[in-house]
Amino acid sequence: MAPTHPARPTGPTGNPAAGAHLPCTIRPACLADAPHLPALERDAAQAFATIPGLAWLAGGDVLPLAEHTASIAAQACWVAASAAGPLLGFVTARPYGPDLHIQEMSVTRAAQGQGLGRRLLHAVCIEAQKRGLLRVTLTTFVNVPWNAPFYASAGFCHVPPAALDARLASILAHEHATGLAAIPRCAMQYAVPATAEYVSK
Known part of the structure; x- marks a missing residue:
């Protein structure tokens, strides 16, 4: 993958209700968390193993450690930490204007389907609102649930x-060139409201 790894959230994280019952904390990541994130992503990526055309992602490259540390330095990385301590998930983002x-x-596979992805996403959108930013953006697969x-x-x-815009177009073009064209991809955005609370809390 590219040094600036495209966003491809791994694991079926779209259960909006179950996460509230999972005993874990969403918190800003610290540098001590960074070495654990590549292995967590590799584990999560096994969800792609049964998808035709995307099974290779289960053993593909993951976001480099340097990207995580840069995101942590920019205060744009969050982790889901279980009550017992192990990390169950993360979201790594970067500010661009x-x-x-x-x-x-x-x-992680063990925590997929329990709403953690939605809770992590909420943290990103709330932070964007606090910073007075206009959008949260990403690129992703169109048809993967x-x-x-x-x-x-x-x-x-x-x-x-x-x-x-030029940035998102460049990311999609790079993804296409590096083998992510087997299944259609798209760019998505969340328009950050000035005051209203993020809709998916």
Whole structure:
């Protein structure tokens, strides 16, 4: 994958209700968390193993450690930590002008389907609101259930090809060139409200 790894949230995280019952805390990541995140992503990526055309992602590259540490330094990385201590998920983002761009969101196989992805996404959108940013953006698979359909359920909208800015267009072009063209991908955005609370809390 590219040094600036495209966002491809791993694991079926779109259950909006179950996460409230999972004993874990969503908190900003610290540098001590960073070495654990690549292995967590590899575990989460096994969800792709049964999807035709995408099974290779189960053993593919993950977001480099340097990207996580840069995101943590930018105060744009959050983790889901269980009550016992182990990390169950993370979301890594980077600020780009008026946008906060999600590079990767992953949830361990053991915790998938319990709402953690939605809770992590909520943390990103609330932080974007606090910073006065305009959008949260990402690129993702159009038809994978825990990708674009999940984000749509959380208030994100597809960005039409004609409306892509140079940054998002470049990310999609790079993804296509590096083998992510087997299944259609798209860019999505969440328009950050000035005062209203994020809709998917």
